[in-house]
Amino acid sequence: NQDELVFEWVDGVIGNHYPEPSRSLVNVEKILNRYLEVNLYRGEHLSDKTKVFPTEGGTAAMVYLFNELKVSHILEAGDTIAINTPIFTPYLQIPELNEFKLQEFNVSSDESDDWQLVDHKFEELKDPNVKAFFVVNPTNPTSRAFSDHALDKL
Known part of the structure; x- marks a missing residue:
């Protein structure tokens, strides 16, 4: 409904109300999901x-994610996580912060493999401590x- 969409946007810009739900406006989420379905979900109707x-x-987003994983007790201080590198440097620093105290190891890609995760790197992720x-x-x-092959392996 175009009227609902325009009202939602105008109301959001004016700031008269907190967004409901708080994570995304309803119609914006529908538009984003349709876009993601075409471009990211790889044919899955999600x-x-x-x-x-x-x-x-x-x-x-990374800070919110780490905070949620901590609050939900999915990750605890001392847990081991893997991070694909190279990656934007602040993403490597977040797990090391005192509030998280996570152990990390890098699953690195390199230029000789066109920055793709190669099969033997997936073996590193089978460690039950990760x-x-x-x-x-x-x-x-x-x-x-990532290539379709790497995405399928993930």
Whole structure:
């Protein structure tokens, strides 16, 4: 409904109300999900069951994510996480902060493999001590999207 969409946007710009739900405006989420379904979900129909949480940037998203994983007790101090590198430097610093105290190891990609995760790197992720694997796709700073093969392996 175009009228609902315009009202939602105008109301959001004016700032008379807190957004409901707090993570994304209803109609904006529908638009974002349709876009993501075409460009990210790889043919899977996920738009009806995916909740979008827009943030003011990638670093903020990582901070929110780490905070939520800590508060939800999914990650605890001392847990081991894997991070695909190279990656934007602040993403490497967040897990080391005193409030998280996570152990991390890098699952590195290199230029000789066109910055792709190669098969033997996936073996490193089978370690049962690894509680989470953090990746950015497309990668930053190399600006390479993971291949279909790498995405299927993930």
